[in-house]
Amino acid sequence: MFKNYFKVAFRVFNRNRLITFINVFGLGLAMTVGMMVMIRMQEDMSYDNFHPQSGSILRIISAYYKKSG
Secondary structure (H helix, E strand, C coil): CHHHHHHHHHHHHHHCHHHHHHHHHHHHHHHHHHHHHHHHHHHHHCCCCCCCCHHHCCCCCCCCCCCCC
């Protein structure tokens, strides 16, 4: 049964080579970008997790403005 599916798929791929190339290239590119996004998100979410109370860590941002005159 699977052998027939592969035969039909191979025939269609041979008939439409440009469309097959575009589809396979697009799928590979989309999977690559998706994996890169997931790796980046995993890196961002794991920041400062090695601290014992990582949920209690706060980030304080202050701005300093110099008065001129």
